[in-house]
Amino acid sequence: MGLIVKRLLELELPPGRSAFLWGPRKVGKSYWLREELAQRQELWLIDLLRTDTFAEYATRPALLRERFTGKLTVIDEVQKIPALLDEVHWLIENRGAQFVLTGSSARKLRRGHANLLGGRAWRYELGPLSFCETTGFDLTAALISGMLPPHFLSPDPTADLRAYVADYLKEEIAVEALTQNLPAFAEFLHVAAIGNAELINHASIARDVGVSAKVVRGYFQILEDTLLGFHLSPWKKSKRRRLIVTDKFYFFDVGVANYLSRRKPASGTPEFGKSFEHFMLLEIMNYRRYKNPELQVHYWRTAGGQEVDIVLNDLETAIEVKGSARVNPSELTGLRALAEDNPVKHKLVVCLETEPRRLEDGTEILPWQQFLTRLYQGEFG
Numbered sequence: 001m002g003l004i005v006k007r008l009l010e011l012e013l014p015p016g017r018s019a020f021l022w023g024p025r026k027v028g029k030s031y032w033l034r035e036e037l038a039q040r041q042e043l044w045l046i047d048l049l050r051t052d053t054f055a056e057y058a059t060r061p062a063l064l065r066e067r068f069t070g071k072l073t074v075i076d077e078v079q080k081i082p083a084l085l086d087e088v089h090w091l092i093e094n095r096g097a098q099f100v101l102t103g104s105s106a107r108k109l110r111r112g113h114a115n116l117l118g119g120r121a122w123r124y125e126l127g128p129l130s131f132c133e134t135t136g137f138d139l140t141a142a143l144i145s146g147m148l149p150p151h152f153l154s155p156d157p158t159a160d161l162r163a164y165v166a167d168y169l170k171e172e173i174a175v176e177a178l179t180q181n182l183p184a185f186a187e188f189l190h191v192a193a194i195g196n197a198e199l200i201n202h203a204s205i206a207r208d209v210g211v212s213a214k215v216v217r218g219y220f221q222i223l224e225d226t227l228l229g230f231h232l233s234p235w236k237k238s239k240r241r242r243l244i245v246t247d248k249f250y251f252f253d254v255g256v257a258n259y260l261s262r263r264k265p266a267s268g269t270p271e272f273g274k275s276f277e278h279f280m281l282l283e284i285m286n287y288r289r290y291k292n293p294e295l296q297v298h299y300w301r302t303a304g305g306q307e308v309d310i311v312l313n314d315l316e317t318a319i320e321v322k323g324s325a326r327v328n329p330s331e332l333t334g335l336r337a338l339a340e341d342n343p344v345k346h347k348l349v350v351c352l353e354t355e356p357r358r359l360e361d362g363t364e365i366l367p368w369q370q371f372l373t374r375l376y377q378g379e380f381g
Contacts, residue, residue, distance in 0.1 A: 002136035004149055007032055008290040009126050018092060018099040022106065023126035024227040024252055026148045026164065029102045032126060033074055044071040048080045061087050072098045079103040085117065092120055105172065107225035128253045130286040131372055143265050143275040146255015161259040172226050179222065184211050188219045192249065193260030197278055199246045220249060228252050235298040235311050238341055242303040254278045273323030277309055280321045280350055280368065284310060287375050295381045306337040312381040317346040325352045327365050335363060346380055
């Protein structure tokens with residue numbers, strides 16, 4: 001499949017500053033802290049996934065204050081014991097302590113009105129792998145395995161994905177009692193994955209799952225809170241056209257989405273094209289995560305069905321993603337309609353062609369690898 005090279009996350013804390021490091025399960029937060037951060041400075045690591053450590057601090061959070069060593073302190077999966085954040089706050093204020101607090105869900109913290117440190121901790125995120133963090137990359141294989149490090153490297157990613165979904169349902173949903181109807185939520189995951197990258201229709205999903213539209217909205221919120229997905233909102237400004245104003249929903253990893261929807265994308269199929277579009281959006285989200293947190297990401301669609309997959313920064317860049325080896329200009333009606341309605345600096349088609357070219361109207365046809373290289377150089381946002 002390939003190898004993982006250095007992760008793109010850069011976490012540099014000035015004196016007196018702490019950080020939250022958020023990321024879904026198995027993106028490699030703990031590994032990054034041990035292998036990257038610990039190489040630069042000495043850490044005191046408190047791993048709340050260890051049952052004995054969890055039991056100690058859950059029954060007596062004040063142990064954190066009593067055991068404080070003065071080192072940079074890492075608390076892994078801090079959402080498991082929200083009360084520890086009061087002790088963290090006290091140590092920051094009274095001892096000048098520095099913390100890195102990792103988590104895979106902010107839901108329990110928010111629901112319990114936990115102390116989120118009032119701006120004393122910067123926010124960082126670690127996502128699934130980017131193409132730029134790997135070598136020997138196989139696109140077709142990656143669309144099936146996804147980009148979570150253990151799945152990307154696995155000889156049997158389907159078995160790993162099956163275990164990942166089962167563990168998520170058991171440990172995140174059942175143990176934390178996020179829903180009383182686990183079978184319905186499991187079916188919701190399947191239906192939502194089938195509609196990945198499509199306009200959200202709560203009523204339709206509710207009929208398929210057998211619950212109310214209100215419950216479906218709550219299920220989507222659970223996915224966002226546990227970092228398994230995100231909404232993509234539409235670009236809504238237009239002088240002449242009536243635009244769609246409904247969000248889309250994307251799972252955080254293309255492999256997880258394909259496993260849940262029971263798709264195995266093969267080259268040349270509609271499933272491949274849909275997965276390739278999902279993959280490219282996730283690459284852009286990784287770029288925003290690590291290099292440009294202010295990047296605005298939307299999609300654009302008219303009520304008549306003309307659409308552009310991704311628009312960046314007030315239409316500075318408009319991107320169509322095509323999972324084909326030859327792009328026909330007649331397929332680009334969405335880009336042309338958007339450009340007629342608004343000035344667009346960069347009109348791009350990201351695809352599987354092997355050489356870049358430029359159409360007469362200025363639209364660039366870019367191999368996807370070249371697009372990502374130029375994206376990370378800051379050319380498009």
